[in-house]
Amino acid sequence: GQQVMQIPQYQHVQEGEDFTTYCNSSTTLSNIQWYKQRPGGHPVFLIQLVKSGEVKKQKRLTFQFGEAKKNSSLHITATQTTDVGTYFCAGRGTGGFKTIFGAGTRLFVKA
């Protein structure tokens, strides 16, 4: 079945450093979504990518969808302590409506 792998599992950065999390699917995706879960909270939608090679930006966050629509990345420039949390990618395959989540990348930011 479809699998979505996400790396790294966790990352510690100094405030001001950049951060990237990567997501890879075993099958071609029709779209991919990104969610953020703050410690003790619940996943909150960040963005959705649909087109091959798509790049979207939200302030310091840059989201990319690969040309083959099988991988995606989230890059945070100049991290802040408010960026802490777990970032999940969630992909939908082309053959159905189920959304498959990655295991998440937990980001720790040291002030």
Added chain:
Amino acid sequence: EAGVTQFPSHSVIEKGQTVTLRCDPISGHDNLYWYRRVMGKEIKFLLHFVKESKQDESGMPNNRFLAERTGGTYSTLKVQPAELEDSGVYFCASSPRLAGAGNEQFFGPGTRLTVL
């Protein structure tokens, strides 16, 4: 507008007991999803309702899990009898249209289930 609510927030039960989790989606959202996250692992899909009908229940682990959504409003997820491996955080999410069509899912706060 009220968000997705879940009850209880925490539940601690012994192996073999029964637990029922409840989810109230955002009013008007036809699509309701149940997920489970075991510590450090992925948010695993359990099932998807469209109104009162089960659209996809392929993620349900076994027949100890029973989900219902009578009337197409709130949903319950019953685990009977509970086993140790059922521990985790159970999230409910809703969306106004099919999440598979690219619409965001609104998550509830989750129910943390601990089976001793």
